[in-house]
Amino acid sequence: MAMGASAGGVAGRSRRMGGMNEINVTPLIDVMLVLLVIFMVTAPLLTTGVEVDLPKAKSGPMVADDTKLLIIVTADEHVYLGKDEITGAVEDRLTNNARLKEEKEVYIQADEGVKYGAVLRVMAAARTAGVEKLGMITDPLEVK
Incomplete structure (x- = not known):
């Protein structure tokens, strides 16, 4: 047991x-x-980054109205804020612009022959200056 x-x-x-x-x-x-x-x-x-709307190939011209702030980059890489040429640091000029601080929107118009790096530097300076909306001005594509 x-x-x-x-x-x-x-x-x-x-x-x-x-x-x-x-x-x-x-x-x-x-x-x-x-x-x-x-x-x-x-x-x-x-996910963070700059929002850039690229132009479509067959769309009409992308034109900013006269009330928008415009940065122009010429073929010889001179930068203009509106009609005034920017001499010196682009970033300093954009940071001190009262209109840019208020609107936080800018359009860039660059010559077709400008190097990519020149446009990129202007875009980076605008972003550092506080731009939240960045537009690119284009001409329409000629379709034959």
Whole structure:
């Protein structure tokens, strides 16, 4: 009898131990779903950058009306703010412009022969000066 009792005791312990080997995955799934929701909500907020609308190939001319602030970059890389040529640092001139501080919108008109780097420097200076909306003035594409 003592032998049966000890054998039953061993069997009872092994059954209890077998239940301890299983992992409860429900809390793990809950944590993963919470993390998924957090990443889905924060992912769109992480994208930053300057919003530039590029002209379409077959669209009409993109012209800013006379009330908008215009930066012109000529073929020889001279920069004009309206009709006045900017001498010195473009960024300083744009930062000190009261109209630009108020409107936070500017249009850039660049000659076709201007190097990409020159236009990019003007765009970077405008962004540093606080411009939130940046437009590019284009001519219509001649379709034959």
